[in-house]
Amino acid sequence: MSDKTVRQLAEVVKIPLERLLEQLKEAGLSASSPDDVISEDEKMQLLGHLRKRHGKPEDNTAGSPRRVTLERRKVTEIKQATAPGNSAKTISVEVRKKKTFIKRPEHKEAEVPKVVQQPALIETVAAPLLPVVEAVLPEQVGAAGSEPAQEAVVAVVETLTEPVPEPVVELVNEPVSIPEVETVTTKTAQDKPKAKPDHAPKAKGVDAARPVAAVDADLIDDNDPEDKFATIKIKDDKKVKQDKPIKAKESDEVRKKQQEKERRLEESIKKNAEKVRQQAAAKQQELYKKKQEEGAAAPARTSSGKDNKKGKKKGKQSPRVAMPSENRHQFEMPVAPIVKEVTIPEMIIVSDLAQKMSVKAALVIKHLMKLGIMATINQSIDQETAVILVEDMGHKPIMQSDDDLEQEMLAEVLMEDNRVELPRAPIVTIMGHVDHGKTSLLDYIRKTRVAAGEAGGITQHIGAYQVKTDHGAVTFLDTPGHAAFTAMRARGADVTDVVIVVVAADDGVMPQTKEAVEHARAANVPIIVAMNKIDKPEANPDKVMQELSTINVLAEEWGGDVQFLKISAKTGAGIDDLIEALIVQTEILELKAPVEGAASGIVIESRLDKGRGAVATVLIQKGTLENGQMVLCGHEYGRVRAMFNENGKAIKEAGPSVPVEILGLSGTPFAGDEFLVVQNERVAKDLAKHREDRKKFSRQAAQQASKLDEVFSRMTAGELASVNLVIKTDVQGSLEALRGSLVALSNDEVEVKVIFGGVGGINEGDVNLALASGAILIGFNVRADATSRRLIEEKGVDLHYYSVIYDAIDEVKKSISGMLAPEIREHIVGLAEVRDVFRSPKFGAIAGCMVIDGFVKRNLPIRVLRENVVIFEGQLESLRRFKDDASEVKMGMECGIGVKNYNDVQAGDQIEVFERTEVKRVL
Numbered sequence: 001m002s003d004k005t006v007r008q009l010a011e012v013v014k015i016p017l018e019r020l021l022e023q024l025k026e027a028g029l030s031a032s033s034p035d036d037v038i039s040e041d042e043k044m045q046l047l048g049h050l051r052k053r054h055g056k057p058e059d060n061t062a063g064s065p066r067r068v069t070l071e072r073r074k075v076t077e078i079k080q081a082t083a084p085g086n087s088a089k090t091i092s093v094e095v096r097k098k099k100t101f102i103k104r105p106e107h108k109e110a111e112v113p114k115v116v117q118q119p120a121l122i123e124t125v126a127a128p129l130l131p132v133v134e135a136v137l138p139e140q141v142g143a144a145g146s147e148p149a150q151e152a153v154v155a156v157v158e159t160l161t162e163p164v165p166e167p168v169v170e171l172v173n174e175p176v177s178i179p180e181v182e183t184v185t186t187k188t189a190q191d192k193p194k195a196k197p198d199h200a201p202k203a204k205g206v207d208a209a210r211p212v213a214a215v216d217a218d219l220i221d222d223n224d225p226e227d228k229f230a231t232i233k234i235k236d237d238k239k240v241k242q243d244k245p246i247k248a249k250e251s252d253e254v255r256k257k258q259q260e261k262e263r264r265l266e267e268s269i270k271k272n273a274e275k276v277r278q279q280a281a282a283k284q285q286e287l288y289k290k291k292q293e294e295g296a297a298a299p300a301r302t303s304s305g306k307d308n309k310k311g312k313k314k315g316k317q318s319p320r321v322a323m324p325s326e327n328r329h330q331f332e333m334p335v336a337p338i339v340k341e342v343t344i345p346e347m348i349i350v351s352d353l354a355q356k357m358s359v360k361a362a363l364v365i366k367h368l369m370k371l372g373i374m375a376t377i378n379q380s381i382d383q384e385t386a387v388i389l390v391e392d393m394g395h396k397p398i399m400q401s402d403d404d405l406e407q408e409m410l411a412e413v414l415m416e417d418n419r420v421e422l423p424r425a426p427i428v429t430i431m432g433h434v435d436h437g438k439t440s441l442l443d444y445i446r447k448t449r450v451a452a453g454e455a456g457g458i459t460q461h462i463g464a465y466q467v468k469t470d471h472g473a474v475t476f477l478d479t480p481g482h483a484a485f486t487a488m489r490a491r492g493a494d495v496t497d498v499v500i501v502v503v504a505a506d507d508g509v510m511p512q513t514k515e516a517v518e519h520a521r522a523a524n525v526p527i528i529v530a531m532n533k534i535d536k537p538e539a540n541p542d543k544v545m546q547e548l549s550t551i552n553v554l555a556e557e558w559g560g561d562v563q564f565l566k567i568s569a570k571t572g573a574g575i576d577d578l579i580e581a582l583i584v585q586t587e588i589l590e591l592k593a594p595v596e597g598a599a600s601g602i603v604i605e606s607r608l609d610k611g612r613g614a615v616a617t618v619l620i621q622k623g624t625l626e627n628g629q630m631v632l633c634g635h636e637y638g639r640v641r642a643m644f645n646e647n648g649k650a651i652k653e654a655g656p657s658v659p660v661e662i663l664g665l666s667g668t669p670f671a672g673d674e675f676l677v678v679q680n681e682r683v684a685k686d687l688a689k690h691r692e693d694r695k696k697f698s699r700q701a702a703q704q705a706s707k708l709d710e711v712f713s714r715m716t717a718g719e720l721a722s723v724n725l726v727i728k729t730d731v732q733g734s735l736e737a738l739r740g741s742l743v744a745l746s747n748d749e750v751e752v753k754v755i756f757g758g759v760g761g762i763n764e765g766d767v768n769l770a771l772a773s774g775a776i777l778i779g780f781n782v783r784a785d786a787t788s789r790r791l792i793e794e795k796g797v798d799l800h801y802y803s804v805i806y807d808a809i810d811e812v813k814k815s816i817s818g819m820l821a822p823e824i825r826e827h828i829v830g831l832a833e834v835r836d837v838f839r840s841p842k843f844g845a846i847a848g849c850m851v852i853d854g855f856v857k858r859n860l861p862i863r864v865l866r867e868n869v870v871i872f873e874g875q876l877e878s879l880r881r882f883k884d885d886a887s888e889v890k891m892g893m894e895c896g897i898g899v900k901n902y903n904d905v906q907a908g909d910q911i912e913v914f915e916r917t918e919v920k921r922v923l
């Protein structure tokens with residue numbers, strides 16, 4: 001190799017001239033300018049220095065033999081059909097081969113003098129090492145002294161080769177020359193042309209111009225760190241086959257031996273596979289025999305599913321056991337109809353129903369037509385129809401209510417609730433007549449308790465707030481009036497623990513005061529009466545107590561169980577006592593809730609905020625809600641993006657009885673909707689959709705639910721035992737009259753209940769109450785206001801207006817009469833005497849009769865009497881006059897009677913024909 005200048009060398013090794021100069025300087029060489037010539041000795045010195053710097057001995061001429069290990073793993077699959085009807089078995093056969101080639105140093109290549117080889121390596125293969133290593137790992141190389149460079153290189157190579165899935169063939173190369181050369185060659189496969197021909201054998205096992213990703217370098221010899229660079233795994237056995245040059249280097253003898261070994265191995269694989277196959281076939285045969293023996297008593301089934309009537313013919317046929325050896329999957333036609341259990345939700349689409357029964361939709365449509373229902377494939381049918389249809393088609397229907405379905409879905413996200421319960425704050429609603437001071441009371445409490453505690457907070461009306469007292473916290477629902485209360489109840493959300501009924505002491509009990517009491521009672525919630533405006537001189541608390549006693553709200557001091565407190569929302573007098581009374585009431589109620597675990601509760605209100613999207617105020621009832629959790633609110637869901645308390649302060653978590661405003665829902669849920677934290681987003685999504693769909697159906701159903709004319713059908717379905725009424729009248733007198741007359745219509749079977757009776761127009765509260773209790777609204781000389789009219793229309797509440805009391809009574813009476821189970825009366829229409837009995841193989845027993853009374857009608861029920869004792873009740877199968885079918889045979893005529901499902905008719909028996917009629921009952 002000729003000497004080169006520094007510049008030339010820098011070009012060859014492809015590193016910046018400055019860097020090479022620096023390295024030369026570090027190596028203590030004299031060359032300091034680009035044009036200085038570097039001798040071979042100097043190059044060696046530089047290499048020695050670099051090796052030293054990378055933590056390797058300068059001399060690396062170990063003459064260890066070169067070892068090439070080929071490992072091959074072959075996985076083959078044998079498909080084996082098992083007994084008829086069973087699915088095929090797959091047997092995996094894995095064969096592992098390992099070959100090691102040892103290349104002794106006596107080979108020419110190994111004998112190449114070190115002195116000659118090394119400079120060549122610097123120029124050809126080692127050269128690319130430097131820029132690559134230094135470029136890829138500047139820090140490691142930069143801090144050369146501290147970190148062993150080879151580790152870094154291994155790291156690089158490992159990173160580069162990560163995508164390789166699984167080692168198939170491993171080639172271990174321990175070259176005589178500098179090991180890292182080969183590692184680098186692996187990385188810089190593109191540089192291959194630069195490799196000198198005399199290094200080709202070494203390089204081939206390694207670079208073979210294959211993409212870096214297909215090569216995996218790994219440490220295999222833990223004892224020698226240098227080998228980290230020399231260890232390369234090659235992933236593709238095919239490619240290894242191409243790498244024949246390596247083998248070409250092997251002695252012919254070794255190669256032959258290897259080939260022989262390979263051949264033997266291949267043979268043994270084949271043999272093994274064959275053996276496994278034979279074993280499987282034998283096992284299968286055995287199984288089949290066993291089955292045949294078992295089924296010997298029962299009629300054997302043929303492949304066509306028919307009974308083995310053609311047994312003789314079959315005798316000639318080869319046994320079926322021969323078939324499985326062909327690895328064919330057998331299809332067996334069912335010999336009996338398959339009865340499926342078909343779950344039917346409240347509404348089901350025709351195509352879904354067909355799918356559940358594994359039949360074509362056209363068949364379902366056909367059956368529906370037979371039932372007189374014209375439906376399309378995408379049309380949904382109700383549960384009742386579906387049940388009839390499923391039975392008709394020979395399957396077993398299982399009715400599933402939407403609640404069941406929802407519970408099933410919820411079960412996935414809900415766990416058994418056996419959490420420890422701790423006392424919680426009571427939830428209070430304030431109700432009362434207009435202008436009696438509800439808002440003033442709420443505001444006063446809020447101002448004095450909340451604002452004082454949270455100085456600087458911006459008070460927000462989020463629908464509820466919590467106040468701290470010396471005896472614990474109290475949560476107030478900040479939606480005064482019974483409208484919100486009943487709206488929530490209408491959704492089945494009884495959140496309130498205590499109701500404060502505000503009565504202005506200067507005004508006394510007013511219609512809405514009574515309403516408030518009725519609502520609280522309907523919800524079974526304890527009442528505390530706050531006699532407000534006590535600061536006014538005309539205040540008369542005694543009058544309030546007295547008036548309330550008339551509607552059964554008795555003060556404790558009067559022997560009742562209701563706490564009465566005198567307060568002034570203006571001056572604040574008595575408000576502390578009121579809160580204390582609340583605490584006392586709470587203690588009686590022993591309110592508890594689990595604090596730990598997933599939160600659940602009720603939506604108080606929701607709105608769509610321009611900037612923040614859907615905002616919902618939820619009241620936590622159980623557990624603790626945390627930011628970032630996935631929640632399901634009615635038919636909406638989402639991850640809680642942020643939470644705020646009533647002061648607009650962002651909070652991270654909220655426990656039981658705490659109202660909190662949450663952001664992040666997909667839409668605005670309804671007040672009264674239940675909310676819960678779900679871990680599973682998919683279930684949340686599915687449930688939200690299911691509820692949305694259900695809402696559509698229930699809207700239609702609700703329109704039916706409380707209709708006066710629906711009452712009867714609901715009664716017969718066993719759903720109803722009472723008729724609930726909400727009555728509003730123009731004057732108190734007519735209210736009492738109506739209430740009295742309507743309640744008096746109750747009887748043993750039906751109870752008429754007046755849920756609420758009041759004076760004045762029908763308002764939203766009345767509609768909500770009617771909705772919540774499934775009541776019928778009656779307006780006597782009063783009308784519904786605009787808001788309630790909208791609600792009535794939307795919810796389909798049954799509203800009736802009357803102006804004559806008797807009309808109202810009559811209509812309710814009629815409806816209740818309809819609810820009374822009709823009376824069934826029987827009437828004997830004819831009697832025939834059996835004179836003789838003929839038996840025919842086609843028709844069974846035919847009784848030759850003489851009609852001795854009335855007439856015999858073909859489709860009427862009959863009884864067979866023997867000596868005036870009923871021995872059979874059923875229907876006629878046939879009625880004939882001579883040879884013709886007859887629909888009716890009159891007295892004095894002879895006829896032939898066939899009794900359905902009864903063949904034991906004897907001469908002398910009588911056949912009684914009767915008729916059943918339903919007689920409506922009236923009150």
Ligand SMILES: Nc1nc2c(ncn2[C@@H]2O[C@H](COP(=O)(O)OP(=O)(O)OP(=O)(O)O)[C@@H](O)[C@H]2O)c(=O)[nH]1
Nearest residue numbers: 433434435436437438439440532533534568569570
């Ligand atoms: N003197 C006196 N006036 C009061 C008191 N409480 C409320 N008021 C006054 O009564 C009026 C009605 O009070 P609100 O708090 O608006 O009554 P409300 O029951 O919320 O009325 P609606 O919201 O219309 O149902 C207001 O003018 C209050 O200032 C009180 O304790 N003393």
